[in-house]
Amino acid sequence: MSRKTFQRLALDERRQSLMEATLTCVARHGLDGTTVRRITEEAGVTPGLVRHYFGSKDELIKNAYAYLIGQLTARASESADTDEDELPAAQQLRQFLLGNLTSPNLSEDKVSLWATFIGQIRHDPFFAEIHREGYREFLEFLERLVEGVLIDHGLPHRGPQCRRHAIAINGLIDGLWMEGSLNSGLYNRALLPGLAIEATERLLGLPTRALGTAGLAPHATAPQLQEEDAKCAMPE
Amino acid sequence: MSRKTFQRLALDERRQSLMEATLTCVARHGLDGTTVRRITEEAGVTPGLVRHYFGSKDELIKNAYAYLIGQLTARASESADTDEDELPAAQQLRQFLLGNLTSPNLSEDKVSLWATFIGQIRHDPFFAEIHREGYREFLEFLERLVEGVLIDHGLPHRGPQCRRHAIAINGLIDGLWMEGSLNSGLYNRALLPGLAIEATERLLGLPTRALGTAGLAPHATAPQLQEEDAKCAMPE
DNA sequence: CTCACTGTTATACGCACGAATAATATATGG
DNA sequence: CCATATATTATTCGTGCGTATAACAGTGAG
The missing domain is CATH 1.10.357.10 (Tetracycline Repressor, domain 2)
Structure with a gap:
């Protein structure tokens, strides 16, 4: 069995990539369910790196x-x-x-x-x-x-x-x-x-429209409400 | 070593006591950190009861x-x-x-x-x-x-x-x-x-005071703002 | 081209977890 | 007051966790 090939990354890039992987995991699986193994898999590295860059899982999570x-x-x-x-x-x-x-x-x-x-x-x-x-x-x-x-x-x-x-x-x-x-x-x-x-x-207590029209564009009057999921729209 | 003495509780009482212990644990230690052992210790029973009443830890947490x-x-x-x-x-x-x-x-x-x-x-x-x-x-x-x-x-x-x-x-x-x-x-x-x-x-768009005075009592005008920790009060 | 450095991988260890099973104490109905 | 049911405990098991350690490989200096 051959060893995994890898790339050396700049310190900050690797740290950032680990933090982002952590956030992805927490969002996807919750804090429980976020394990060092899953985080590092998400980041495409092996678990040892957590220790190397953050000392412990807790510290990584706090930084994230x-x-x-x-x-x-x-x-x-x-x-x-x-x-x-x-x-x-x-x-x-x-x-x-x-x-x-x-x-x-x-x-x-x-x-x-x-x-x-x-x-x-x-x-x-x-x-x-x-x-x-x-x-x-x-x-x-x-x-x-x-x-x-x-x-x-x-x-x-x-x-x-x-x-x-x-x-x-x-x-x-x-x-x-x-x-x-x-x-x-x-x-x-x-x-x-x-x-x-x-x-x-x-x-x-401002006059109506003091902050602009109800539409999205700052100066347009035509309400262009684009939305990816327009399900369950409220009437009016 | 003698066996722990215990009391048989009505089904709903025991269920409720386990759910409350669960909430206590989650509030105190987070979802991670909330283990069956801790929950049941908090409720004063042994871990087996979780299985008996809720089937699994997950089910208990959902009910809680x-x-x-x-x-x-x-x-x-x-x-x-x-x-x-x-x-x-x-x-x-x-x-x-x-x-x-x-x-x-x-x-x-x-x-x-x-x-x-x-x-x-x-x-x-x-x-x-x-x-x-x-x-x-x-x-x-x-x-x-x-x-x-x-x-x-x-x-x-x-x-x-x-x-x-x-x-x-x-x-x-x-x-x-x-x-x-x-x-x-x-x-x-x-x-x-x-x-x-x-x-x-x-x-x-109601007239001022339409919902009553700013004080706490419904009909009192004297603002009796009792608060346990009045630290860091804002001026005004 | 080689060497030393260190980022990275691979492997192993001990522990705590959730769950399952067996044993036992409490309550209940006759 | 005993028989039966079952709520509850005690114990065990397998698993996955976080972390520690050692081996390896990519990188840059001379």
């Missing part, structure tokens, strides 16, 4: 979680900053909402991973810390967007008020993101972006 | 999940129906919000359990079905409350509109429930009920 949260929050903020960074505040907030409630962040895999790890927060401070940090970043980013919008509309924007609004909108996003990603089939996911935008306008 | 969801949704609906059932709709909605954002439903254990099991939805249709059912029940209950409130205030209350409102408020509740239960220390949990009530008024 931090990696996931980094991806999620980065993607969320980018969606608001993406264009040559002086969009009006309302447009930024709109993009932020859209970014969180459309693919790729609105994904069954992502929410499944996220939930699985949330379940670990209770018994390992490392997970708690990563979560707390990601949440804080998310909330503060949102708070700044809210402040900008309120200022533009000449509405009261003292600190505590912005914070309260940010907490509420953050809750709204999280909740819609979760239920939308899990997609129980009770309504069409494509409704979520418009729904979130409208709800946010109301929460902030 | 269904049991948990039953508790959560029951408690949520009860909080609105509790009094001799003809409270005005606004008060019912208010109680519903409060019920979901105060103890015992607002609990780190509960959200930890909930998240852990959400992570299973993806790979086992049983969990998906239980979740879907619980979510549907929650959403429809909320939709009826919303409809009642809109009617009382003479606002438009066609079906799709109520549904949209219910989806948004449900998202808000879920998101606040999660983040509040995890309590990242970024704000005081005691703020959540008032925040949710105010946000709901805005989402539905």
Whole structure:
């Protein structure tokens, strides 16, 4: 029997590939069901590498979680900053909402991973810390967007008020993101972006359409709701 | 060495005690880390009983999940129906919000359990079905409350509109429930009920205070915010 | 071209797990 | 008060896990 041929990879590539394989496994099989053997098989290597790069399975999983949260929050903020960074505040907030409630962040895999790890927060401070940090970043980013919008509309924007609004909108996003990603089939996911935008306008006391039309494109009026699975669409 | 003495329990008592021990273990140690040996130790019996009552560990865990969801949704609906059932709709909605954002439903254990099991939805249709059912029940209950409130205030209350409102408020509740239960220390949990009530008024387009004061007691004006851990309170 | 380095594989070990089986204690009906 | 049923315990078994160790192979330096 001949030995397996292999390629030497740069340290970071290998680490990243192992973390991604880990996330794939957790999403596919849950934390139980995620074994070193399965992870390394997914990554196309042998189990020894986990020890070599991360010391232990636990350490690998923790790193994978931090990696996931980094991806999620980065993607969320980018969606608001993406264009040559002086969009009006309302447009930024709109993009932020859209970014969180459309693919790729609105994904069954992502929410499944996220939930699985949330379940670990209770018994390992490392997970708690990563979560707390990601949440804080998310909330503060949102708070700044809210402040900008309120200022533009000449509405009261003292600190505590912005914070309260940010907490509420953050809750709204999280909740819609979760239920939308899990997609129980009770309504069409494509409704979520418009729904979130409208709800946010109301929460902030903005005039209707202040954050743009209910359609997906920033300046289009024609609602082009493309969606891969349009099953179980809600009427209206 | 003498054999362990034991008590014969009625079938349902034993089943329930095993399911509760399972939930305790999952909350404390995660799904991995929840072993038959630990569950039965927690319940004060020996591992054989799992086989006897549930056939397998998997089956026990599934039953425990269904049991948990039953508790959560029951408690949520009860909080609105509790009094001799003809409270005005606004008060019912208010109680519903409060019920979901105060103890015992607002609990780190509960959200930890909930998240852990959400992570299973993806790979086992049983969990998906239980979740879907619980979510549907929650959403429809909320939709009826919303409809009642809109009617009382003479606002438009066609079906799709109520549904949209219910989806948004449900998202808000879920998101606040999660983040509040995890309590990242970024704000005081005691703020959540008032925040949710105010946000709901805005989402539905109700006049301020239509759902009652920001305090906890239904008819009191003095805000009596008792909270066990008032650490990290937010200013204002 | 060769050597040393180390990323990578192959193999082995001990342990804890879920499940199965056999033995025993409790409850119940006559 | 005994006979029977069965809830419960005690013990065993096979398996798959995480990890440790040793052998090997790809890589770059001189």
